[in-house]
Amino acid sequence: MAKPVTIQNSSVVFGNHAQKKAAIELLDGELSPQEIRERTGATVAVRNVNLDIKEGELFVIVGLSGSGKSSLIRTLNLLNRPATGKTFVGDRNLLEMSKKELRRYRRNDVSMVFQNFALLTHRTVIRNVQYPLEIQGVSKKEYTERAEEAIRMVGLEGWEHYMPSQLSGGMRQRVGLARALTNDPEVLLMDEPYSALDPLIRREMQNELIKLEDEMDRTIIFITHDMNEAFRLGDRIALMKDAEMVQIGKPDEFFDNPASDYVRNFIADVDKTRILKVxxxxxxxxxxxxxxxxxxxxxxxxxxxxxxxxxxxxxxxxxxxxxxxxxxxxxxxxxxxxxxxxxxxxxxxxxxxxxxxxxxxxxxxxxxxxxxxxxxxxxxxxxxxxxxxxx
Ligand SMILES: Nc1ncnc2c1ncn2[C@@H]1O[C@H](COP(=O)(O)OP(=O)(O)OP(=O)(O)O)[C@@H](O)[C@H]1O
Ligand SMILES: [Mg+2]
Structure with missing residues (x-):
């Protein structure tokens, strides 16, 4: 079942304990992340971010390199622990989970697809896809069935026993997606999954994701730095700059009501024929x-x-x-x-x-x-x- 994701006043700060403490004091002030770093030595990667992502939504976070997108999405599987705020998936606050609950959450309820595929090179396609279930102690019969189903969903039937090195980039990313789907997650996190792919393959993968979203009951949070990709895919889009959210809304709202000149410039090159719907x-x-x-x-x-x-x-x-x-x-x-x-x-x-x-x-x-x-x-x-x- 898809779950809503609520991020309240979340900040991610990197540095040692003392540096972080000093930086957190400055989050509500006027200083830019750059100035905070100069003063404290800590990096503010995400600053007081609020997001209300609906269940089943395909929500896109877009922004330039270094704007804090990965730091933010990684708070949703606790690869980054926010320094402030609350993070809810459904009605559970991730920051209040016990170690055991957190382990269960990571294994069962959330998955991530990475830009660099992050496949196990010495395992075949199907053994990569079944891996998350295997380590959970699911029976062989069950993990084989579920891995086969995920492979079917991403259109890789027939390739089960090939090694990742024998596949193209697009196919490797399908393996990554299949692996993320095997545990049937409530929340699917995708961090620039298509950035390394050729434009044509990329378009094909985007179309398939739109189709998959229709078929699946899942909340998807998708990160990209490509505005065209963001607008094609996103039910809603959040534009990030210097650790903060600049604008959140539906595709048309960015054109009809850009929040600032920064937004206006950011969307200037978007090919509207590809993203505007009839x-x-x-x-x-x-x-x-x-x-x-x-x-x-x-x-x-x-x-x-x-x-x-x-x-x-x-x-x-x-x-x-x-x-x-x-x-x-x-x-x-x-x-x-x-x-x-x-x-x-x-x-x-x-x-x-x-x-x-x-x-x-x-x-x-x-x-x-x-x-x-x-x-x-x-x-x-x-x-x-x-x-x-x-x-
Ligand atoms: N583990 C870390 N330790 C220290 N600083 C970090 C760490 N991870 C990210 N940062 C810093 O946090 C800021 C935001 O980085 P982040 O990776 O979240 O950006 P991004 O928007 O995902 O960029 P990209 O599009 O290049 O992936 C950057 O200044 C980066 O140097
Ligand atoms: Mg990133």
């Missing part, structure tokens, strides 16, 4: 006709709104097609039903703009946007997309 920029149709409507009424409605066509749905809002102004003017029939042009070209509201673009370029009319059940939810116009991408 639903975030579609409009409401100006008018929707229903199956069975009279020609006379429809013509009037279309004229009044100065439209050249209207969409038609059934009574459950399922999209059927469109009727043009010319057709309505020429028609001798009573209802519009025989005029409906059935058009297969629809756009899904959860598609990325890039996926919708080819259809949009060829379309003569603004395109209907539908949900998974085929219901008309909006309309997407070529000009609107061009505008959204321009600013």
């Amino acid at each position: 639903r975030s920029i579609m409009n409401k149709p100006a008018y929707i006709a229903k199956q069975g409507d009279r020609v006379k009424d429809t013509l009037e409605a279309v004229k009044k709104r100065e439209l050249s066509f209207t969409y038609v749905t059934d009574e459950n809002r399922k999209f059927l097609g469109y009727v043009t102004l010319d057709q309505l003017k020429r028609s001798r029939g009573k209802t519009i039903d025989r005029l409906i042009n059935e058009d297969e070209t629809v756009i899904y509201r959860n598609a990325f703009l890039r996926e919708a673009w080819p259809k949009l370029k060829e379309a003569e009319y603004a395109l209907p946007v539908v949900d998974g059940k085929g219901r008309l939810r909006g309309v997407l116009d070529y000009d609107v997309v061009v505008d959204a991408l321009a600013d």
Whole structure:
């Protein structure tokens, strides 16, 4: 079961005991981490961070090298012990766990995928994947089954008995992911897992993670320094700078409401077509006709709104097609039903703009946007997309 993760006023400080003590005194003051280091000799890697990560969320932490991302994520498996604050997974405060509880938490409830894969080079793929279960004393039958299932989930069937050195970078990272999934963790931590991969493989791995997130009931915290990756993957994103959070929000919110010039600059190079979804920029149709409507009424409605066509749905809002102004003017029939042009070209509201673009370029009319059940939810116009991408 996925669990929410709550980080309250958390700080991570590196240094000896006296240095840390002196630095902690200064956390609430005005000095920058740089100035605190000069004064005390301690490094403030994370400073008074608050995060509320929902259960099942794919939450991305992004920031430049040295901003404190790894230091923060490592507080969630206690590889780093925060100097201040509280850390909850579900309703358990990690900082109040006994040694025994902590050991159990680390083995059963949380897993981490690392940038450098961190595989055991002398073990085969399946023996790497089963390793966390093996050391827990799970029976051979069970760990084999669970390792095979995890290998299937990451698409590595057939490679079970190869050595890591015989695999490509992307495949090695799949092994790392499979290993992290075998203990069926409540919280999955991924620290720049794709940074070492080629762009194409990387895109493929991102798409698979989006799919896996749909299939799995798991809270995922994903770290990257690549803004495009952050926006593609993240349900929400937290931008970190100099040990602090600069902005936390959904992808569109960073564009619509950047918190500072720093944020504005950070997102300047983001390819919006890859990260903006259709639903975030579609409009409401100006008018929707229903199956069975009279020609006379429809013509009037279309004229009044100065439209050249209207969409038609059934009574459950399922999209059927469109009727043009010319057709309505020429028609001798009573209802519009025989005029409906059935058009297969629809756009899904959860598609990325890039996926919708080819259809949009060829379309003569603004395109209907539908949900998974085929219901008309909006309309997407070529000009609107061009505008959204321009600013
Ligand atoms: N074990 C440690 N001992 C001392 N200082 C550390 C330690 N780990 C990290 N730091 C310092 O804490 C700060 C934040 O480092 P951190 O590794 O968290 O950054 P990051 O955002 O993950 O960077 P990157 O993108 O390069 O991985 C840096 O100044 C780093 O030197
Ligand atoms: Mg790091």
